[in-house]
Amino acid sequence: MGRRSDAREKMLLSAVGLFRRHGIDGTSIGDVIADADAPRGSIYHHFPGGKTQLAEEATRRAGAVMGGAIAHSLAFDGPAATLRLLVEQFRNELRNSDFESGCPIGAAALEGGGTPAARLAAGESFTAWEADIAASLWRAGLPMDRAEAMATTAVAAVEGAIMLGRAQRSTRALDRVETQLIELVEALTAES
Amino acid sequence: MGRRSDAREKMLLSAVGLFRRHGIDGTSIGDVIADADAPRGSIYHHFPGGKTQLAEEATRRAGAVMGGAIAHSLAFDGPAATLRLLVEQFRNELRNSDFESGCPIGAAALEGGGTPAARLAAGESFTAWEADIAASLWRAGLPMDRAEAMATTAVAAVEGAIMLGRAQRSTRALDRVETQLIELVEALTAES
DNA sequence: GTCTATACGAAGATAGAC
DNA sequence: GTCTATCTTCGTATAGAC
Numbered sequence: 001m002g003r004r005s006d007a008r009e010k011m012l013l014s015a016v017g018l019f020r021r022h023g024i025d026g027t028s029i030g031d032v033i034a035d036a037d038a039p040r041g042s043i044y045h046h047f048p049g050g051k052t053q054l055a056e057e058a059t060r061r062a063g064a065v066m067g068g069a070i071a072h073s074l075a076f077d078g079p080a081a082t083l084r085l086l087v088e089q090f091r092n093e094l095r096n097s098d099f100e101s102g103c104p105i106g107a108a109a110l111e112g113g114g115t116p117a118a119r120l121a122a123g124e125s126f127t128a129w130e131a132d133i134a135a136s137l138w139r140a141g142l143p144m145d146r147a148e149a150m151a152t153t154a155v156a157a158v159e160g161a162i163m164l165g166r167a168q169r170s171t172r173a174l175d176r177v178e179t180q181l182i183e184l185v186e187a188l189t190a191e192s
Numbered sequence: 193m194g195r196r197s198d199a200r201e202k203m204l205l206s207a208v209g210l211f212r213r214h215g216i217d218g219t220s221i222g223d224v225i226a227d228a229d230a231p232r233g234s235i236y237h238h239f240p241g242g243k244t245q246l247a248e249e250a251t252r253r254a255g256a257v258m259g260g261a262i263a264h265s266l267a268f269d270g271p272a273a274t275l276r277l278l279v280e281q282f283r284n285e286l287r288n289s290d291f292e293s294g295c296p297i298g299a300a301a302l303e304g305g306g307t308p309a310a311r312l313a314a315g316e317s318f319t320a321w322e323a324d325i326a327a328s329l330w331r332a333g334l335p336m337d338r339a340e341a342m343a344t345t346a347v348a349a350v351e352g353a354i355m356l357g358r359a360q361r362s363t364r365a366l367d368r369v370e371t372q373l374i375e376l377v378e379a380l381t382a383e384s
Numbered sequence: 385g386t387c388t389a390t391a392c393g394a395a396g397a398t399a400g401a402c
Numbered sequence: 403g404t405c406t407a408t409c410t411t412c413g414t415a416t417a418g419a420c
Contacts, residue, residue: 007404023215023217023302023303025215025217025218025303026217026303026306028394028395028396029395029396029397030394030395030396038405039404039405039406040405040406040407041397041398041399041404041405041406041407042404042405044396044397044398045403045404045405050396050397051395051396051397102302105359106302106355107302108359109355109356109358109359110215110294110298110299110302110355110358111215111217111218114218119358119359120359122359123356123359123360123361126356126359126360126365127360148368149368149369149371149372150372152353152356152364152365152368152369152372153349153353153368153369153372153373155352155356156348156349156350156351156352156353156355156356156365156369157345157348157349157352158348158352159348159351159352159355159356160347160348160349160350160351160352160353160355161344161345161348161352163298163301163302163348163351163352163355164301164315164318164344164347164348164351166301166302166311167297167300167301167311167312167314167315167318168315168318168319169315172344173318173344173348176340176341176344176345177341177344177345177348179341180341180342180344180345181345184376199386220412220413220414221413221414221415222412222413222414230387231386231387231388232387232388232389233386233387233388233389233415233416233417234385234386234387236414236415236416237385237386237387242414242415243413243414243415
């Protein structure tokens with residue numbers, strides 16, 4: 001393995017990029033082919049399950065990458081800094097794409113009449129992020145139920161703020177959510 | 193007018209219902225026709241702009257209806273009760289649809305490569321909700337910048353929680369967000 | 385002015401050539 | 403085993419009958 005999976009990998013990355021801009025339903029196989037500079041039939045070679053399989057794998061990949069970054073930041077910098085980083089990441093994504101590109105997991109979460117597997121993958125990613133953030137808040141001194149409620153609210157607020165930002169063509173929602181969440185987390189964890 | 197616009201109204205309502213389940217891209221004109229029991233060509237009679245116009249009008253209608261309910265509840269019951277009502281509404285929607293049906297405005301916000309008008313309409317709805325909630329929090333004694341940050345966070349968190357709920361097939365995220373938001377709002381407005 | 389039949393194009397998937 | 407050509411289905415939109 002190594003060179004053989006390059007084409008496959010490229011298609012997967014193209015799919016993630018396109019899905020976060022146009023959604024899964026809004027992206028055609030042809031779009032992925034074109035973006036990855038791949039021949040037409042080859043996508044069915046690497047993804048025999050067709051678009052369904054591609055959507056699921058792309059969502060799992062994106063969720064794992066983001067989850068890894070979150071876990072890393074939590075371990076090194078703590079929950080408040082991690083939320084800051086997360087917001088900053090998405091703020092840049094919105095800005096650099098003229099408010100076209102959002103969160104690939106969020107896209108998979110809302111679509112998937114045709115792709116229930118991608119939606120399940122999105123749900124698993126969200127759950128993992130929530131658990132990691134909750135654990136970090138617990139280590140910072142919060143009781144577990146409170147840590148869990150806070151972690152879920154943080155993930156939901158950031159995802160929702162991306163949604164608002166895309167529709168409003170502004171980073172204002174992300175800015176406000178950042179302020180509010182950071183303040184709340186710092187107030188709660190300061191009691192240690 | 194009156195009887196004449198019945199068919200049009202029915203299609204609009206069908207569109208809202210289908211969009212919140214399958215998204216805009218995931219819903220075909222044929223689906224709307226079937227759901228509204230309308231003849232095939234008639235949709236282009238009432239919506240000459242085709243799917244684009246239908247998506248925009250459906251989003252505006254849904255946003256106005258929800259905005260009206262929010263404004264009414266804010267005026268009569270205050271911000272905390274309104275958030276409770278909003279969450280309860282969406283929790284029921286998720287439950288009653290086996291986690292298939294979410295927020296129509298959220299659906300329009302994330303799609304619309306093909307329908308930018310619907311996305312703009314979604315943005316305007318979000319902005320209106322934020323402003324109404326912020327004004328209510330301000331009347332409850334919060335300084336305006338704080339009220340605005342809180343209002344935006346509340347809207348974002350609820351929309352995000354619907355997203356998580358659909359993907360996780362659970363109302364847990366909405367439950368936790370409700371607890372967290374209510375507590376926060378009551379703590380802030382208790383200082384009056 | 386309502387509805388039916390259909391044209392035109394896009395998109396998903398496959399078969400077979402090289 | 404990689405890519406090209408094509409088949410089929412579905413979806414949008416329109417033209418024209420009643």
